[in-house]
Amino acid sequence: MSENLVSSIQQLILLGKGDRGRLEYILELITRGRALPLSDQRYLESIIPLYLGNQDLESLQKHTEQTINTLYNEIRTLDDRLQRFEKRGFEKYVGKKTVLFFATVFVGWHTFQNSVMLALGQYVPSGAIQYLFPLNTLANSFGQGALVSWTFVFMALAWPFIGAVHLSRFIRSRKISSHS
DSSP: OOHHHHHHHHHHHTTTSSHHHHHHHHHHHHTTTTOOHHHHHHHHHHHHHHHTTOOOOHHHHHHHHHHHHHHHHHHHHHHHHHHHHHTTHHHHHHHHHHHHHHHHHHHHHHHHHHHHHHHTTTOGGGHHHHHHHHHHHHHHHHHHHHHHHHHHHHHHHHHHHHHHHHHHHHHHHHHHHHHH
């Protein structure tokens, strides 16, 4: 078979026209030098004029280059968007929220020491309390036992504010990308 036929099949695959799997199978048969079944020959005879018309090799090459340039521009646009995300410190900021979350849980564990000990008191030896609640032990040694509770209240109240900020940024980003 001729190089024009191979080029036409490759062009159809590139354009996304026809049955991609069947076209790839036909292309493989041709490149291996095998004969095409009559049904595949008829398929090509019907699909090539339908989608490619009577185009010459030069116009097919030009169209291929245009398609490649379009894909290249889309990749460049996506790369630019990714770089903007990285410049904003998106990944670093997610890490800060994770640390804040675990710090909130840690301080909350100490804030609810009385409730935890009420539930688990019979299973925990009295000498182990200082190891289960080291922050409270430290705060009490400086006479600042209430500091742990106030810290937890502040941290717990910060989460709705952080969530609202991120929700507004998300909504704004959706509006911006839908206009683009």
